Amino acid sequence: MSDRGFEKRLAQELPRWQEEGWVSAEGRQAILADLATRQPRLVWASSLALIGALLLGVGVITWFAAHWNEMNKLTKLVLILFSLTASHIAHGLCLTRGALPKLAQGMALLSVLFFGAAIMLIGQIYHIDSHFPDGIALWAAGGLLTAWLLGSHPAMVASVALAALWTWTEQFDYRVMNWPLLGYLLLAGALLLRRDWKVAARGWGVLFILWMIGWHAQPWIGGVWESHAHIRLFALQVLGIAGCWALAQSSEHPFARAVHADFLLAALIGAFIFTFPDLGWRHAKPTTGDLVPWLAALTGTAAIYTAGIIRLVRASELADERLRIGIALAFGLALLLAFEVIVPRSSGLPALFWNALFLGVLYWIGDLGIRHGDRVMVNRAFTAFSIWVLARYFDTFWSLLDRSLFFMAGGILLLAGGGWLERRRRALLRDFEDRGQS
Numbered sequence: 001m002s003d004r005g006f007e008k009r010l011a012q013e014l015p016r017w018q019e020e021g022w023v024s025a026e027g028r029q030a031i032l033a034d035l036a037t038r039q040p041r042l043v044w045a046s047s048l049a050l051i052g053a054l055l056l057g058v059g060v061i062t063w064f065a066a067h068w069n070e071m072n073k074l075t076k077l078v079l080i081l082f083s084l085t086a087s088h089i090a091h092g093l094c095l096t097r098g099a100l101p102k103l104a105q106g107m108a109l110l111s112v113l114f115f116g117a118a119i120m121l122i123g124q125i126y127h128i129d130s131h132f133p134d135g136i137a138l139w140a141a142g143g144l145l146t147a148w149l150l151g152s153h154p155a156m157v158a159s160v161a162l163a164a165l166w167t168w169t170e171q172f173d174y175r176v177m178n179w180p181l182l183g184y185l186l187l188a189g190a191l192l193l194r195r196d197w198k199v200a201a202r203g204w205g206v207l208f209i210l211w212m213i214g215w216h217a218q219p220w221i222g223g224v225w226e227s228h229a230h231i232r233l234f235a236l237q238v239l240g241i242a243g244c245w246a247l248a249q250s251s252e253h254p255f256a257r258a259v260h261a262d263f264l265l266a267a268l269i270g271a272f273i274f275t276f277p278d279l280g281w282r283h284a285k286p287t288t289g290d291l292v293p294w295l296a297a298l299t300g301t302a303a304i305y306t307a308g309i310i311r312l313v314r315a316s317e318l319a320d321e322r323l324r325i326g327i328a329l330a331f332g333l334a335l336l337l338a339f340e341v342i343v344p345r346s347s348g349l350p351a352l353f354w355n356a357l358f359l360g361v362l363y364w365i366g367d368l369g370i371r372h373g374d375r376v377m378v379n380r381a382f383t384a385f386s387i388w389v390l391a392r393y394f395d396t397f398w399s400l401l402d403r404s405l406f407f408m409a410g411g412i413l414l415l416a417g418g419g420w421l422e423r424r425r426r427a428l429l430r431d432f433e434d435r436g437q438s
Contacts, residue, residue: 073125080118087111091150108152112159115142133174136166137184144188153197160188160203164210171214181211192255201258209266212237228344231279232294235340238270240301242333246308250315268361268384271333274340275355275388277348277395291342298341305334322367329364332357358388 014028087110094104116139143159170178245263248256309330366381
């Protein structure tokens with residue numbers, strides 16, 4: 001029925017509801033007890049079926065490898081076909097006669113492993129010489145089809161992991177943009193919208209972010225900063241991811257609830273990167289080039305971002321003052337990102353505005369966590385602030401101080417500041433506990 005996050009939030013809200021007179025003490029305990037009974041319990045014997053499927057799949061593949069040269073071509077093909085057919089038949093029997101859903105999921109995962117082995121073995125039998133990542137792409141597509149047909153969450157997780165390997169190989173090894181992945185993301189997203197598969201949905205979000213990072217693989221990893229175009233592209237990506245987060249945050253769909261945390265983290269990391277004064281402006285070309293394509297891309301991305309912010313504002317239950325602060329921060333983020341797209345950096349001045357915005361966002365997140373009694377949000381705000389302080393210290397004093405003085409001063413600063421922040425964080429968490437017990 002409920003996930004752990006909902007149970008935690010409900011436990012934090014019930015004391016306040018009791019104080020307001022909305023629920024009694026007995027009702028509060030009854031709600032928590034009923035919720036506890038509805039939480040799914042891990043059945044170790046059934047869960048071990050997934051591990052068993054992995055071990056069996058690895059064992060069969062290694063057996064093929066050890067006896068490959070001893071078999072003729074027909075025997076190899078028959079064994080490959082038999083392995084695939086047997087795994088699917090076993091899946092059906094576990095569902096229809098044995099009523100063993102976990103074991104059936106293990107068989108579905110095993111069929112995905114066998115399909116990958118079949119791709120590699122058939123390629124070796126007929127000496128098929130092709131682009132190596134194409135085999136991984138075919139394997140991921142087979143896993144996606146298995147997840148569609150058999151309704152298998154483990155098969156979907158395996159498919160997403162294979163798609164990530166495919167994307168990594170194409171974009172980071174071969175330095176080619178993996179455009180076909182868009183089709184995979186659409187098909188996988190259509191399936192995940194119909195299923196409550198949290199792990200696969202989280203993997204889909206990470207895969208999408210990985211694909212976007214791959215745009216920068218050639219200039220950033222290769223050590224060649226070609227132009228300001230990559231900073232512009234990065235700004236558009238941060239704006240788009242922030243818009244996707246806002247859309248997901250304002251939705252109650254399980255798929256949206258699963259991916260919104262990763263999108264928020266990616267947007268915050270992108271904003272943090274823009275706080276560095278020397279971000280690309282020393283290496284970027286001073287010419288702006290043709291702005292028309294960039295303005296068109298900015299318009300489309302801004303439309304997604306605006307739609308997300310509007311939906312988020314309508315769904316918000318914050319007080320008017322806090323809501324206005326959030327709207328102002330959202331507008332400031334969009335304005336700074338648009339500036340990065342339109343005007344190439346020629347100095348470190350934009351970083352001043354980015355640092356002010358980033359601190360404002362951290363304050364808003366921390367304040368929101370305090371008001372809602374959310375430990376995770378408070379811890380993230382404190383952690384991000386500590387990282388920001390450390391980054392600004394390196395930016396400011398690395399070239400100004402002697403190295404020994406740099407490290408000594410930094411150590412003193414971090415010890416003093418870290419101790420103060422830790423005391424503040426623990427005081428807030430104790431306040432949460434006191435409110436929860438009252």
